[in-house]
Amino acid sequence: MRKLIDFDDDTAAKLKQLARDRMATxxxxxxxxxxxxxxxxxxxxxxxxxxxxxxxxDGAAAKIIPLKKRTKPR
Structure with a gap:
């Protein structure tokens, strides 16, 4: 979709320079x-x-149950 946006001359020049500096369009x-x-x-x-x-x-409403750490048998 194409739309026209009107910029003042100073803003347009700054945007063009920024695009050149960043090597972007x-x-x-x-x-x-x-x-x-x-x-x-x-x-x-x-x-x-x-x-x-x-x-x-959705996750914020769910109750979080922490896992228990396994203990090594002695």
């Missing part, structure tokens, strides 16, 4: 920025993240 910078934004707000990025978040949520 503008698209890679945008992907990283939006992934960070989604993560900040707790939105899963993909199915793997959604499942991991779901497992953590």
């Amino acid at each position: 503008f698209q890679e910078l945008a992907d990283e920025a939006f992934a960070d934004l989604l993560k900040k707000h707790g939105v899963p990025l993909d199915l793997k993240d959604a499942l991991r978040k779901s497992a953590r949520h």
Whole structure:
């Protein structure tokens, strides 16, 4: 999906320079920025993240029973 985003000239120049410095494309910078934004707000990025978040949520409600250490017979 394509979307147009309007940047002021100074911001656009800084983003282009950052992309050059990191040897990345503008698209890679945008992907990283939006992934960070989604993560900040707790939105899963993909199915793997959604499942991991779901497992953590369900696991928090489960009671954890610690294992007993085996003792060596004397």
